[in-house]
Amino acid sequence: MQYRHATATGHAALDAALVSAPGRPTLPVRLTVELFGRARERLGTRPVTVWDPCCGAGATLAVLGLRCPGVTALAGTDADPGPLDLARRNLGLLGPGGLDARADELDARAREHAKPSYAEAAAAVRALRPASRPAWSVSPADALDPAATAAALGEHTPDVVLADLPHGRQTGWAADGSGSDPGTGPEAAFLTGVAAVLAPDAVVVAVGPGRSVPLPDGVRPLERVRAGHRAAVLVRAGDLPRIMAA
Incomplete structure (x- = not known):
């Protein structure tokens, strides 16, 4: 993939x-920024709200707030409430004093463990400035349950959905969400469930391992990209099958 929206350097801070939550995969910073930029192209220059329905520790959302201007709100939901305290911690970096508090924590570790690398990291974190100061919320909700996600989103109306689909040691699809036909499998069910709470012009970005992310039968993507061992698909919410939230 040729990157158009994300630089190759500057991610160490x-x-x-x-x-992060051990055993739970996270999107690389550069890929996160690039995929958001590609979705944003489809929406014009208006400020946007971003929803991650598989937010885990919230790293994807925090990266967008720290690196991408024009983000007015961030919403994170996850079927597993376990890592959501970490998500609140990461998103707390976007508020006043959040980065300084994290830098102080790293400085304390440098003193405790006599490791200069912690002090270097603290200096890099202290130099960061959030590109956006969005409102944010984090709630438990299953993306396959539109009623639950609608309640969790509240007043948020997402313009962009950016989700790293479940995979890895600690994440996976529910047993009853799989199917032999890619067009009716768990990825398709996920996309259909997410679309139920979106406006038709919203852009959904789904990322998964392998060569491609399956779409529901008959749905044409806006764009497909590959980066290393990951694949991503961009699709307009209005092009996905619609089910109504209860």
Whole structure:
């Protein structure tokens, strides 16, 4: 993939600032910014709200707030409430004093462990300035349940959905969400469920391992991209099958 929206360098400070949940994959910073930029192209220059329905520790959303201007709100939901405290911690970096508090924590580790690398990371984090100061919320909700996600989103109306689909040691699809036909499998069910709470012009970006992300039968993507061992698809919410939230 040729990157158009994300530079190749300058990500080390973000890697130092963010906390992660062991065993749960996260999107690389550069790929996150690039995919958001490609979705944003489809929406014009208006400020946007971003929703991550598989937010985990919230790293994707925090990266967008730290690196991407014009983000007015961030919403994170996840079927597993386990990592959501980490998500709140990461998104807290966007508020006043958030980055300084994280830098102080890294400085304390440098003193405790006598490791200059922690002090270097603290200096890099302290130099960061958020590109946006969005409102944010984090709530447990299953993306396959439109009623639950609609309640969790509240007043948020997402313009962009950016989701790293479940995979890895600690994440996966529910057993009853799989199917032998890619067009009716868990990815298709996920996209259909997400679309139920979106405006038709919203852009959904789904990322998964392998060569491609399956779409529901008959749906044409806006764009498909590959980056290393990951694939991503961009699709307009209005082009996805619609089911109504209860």
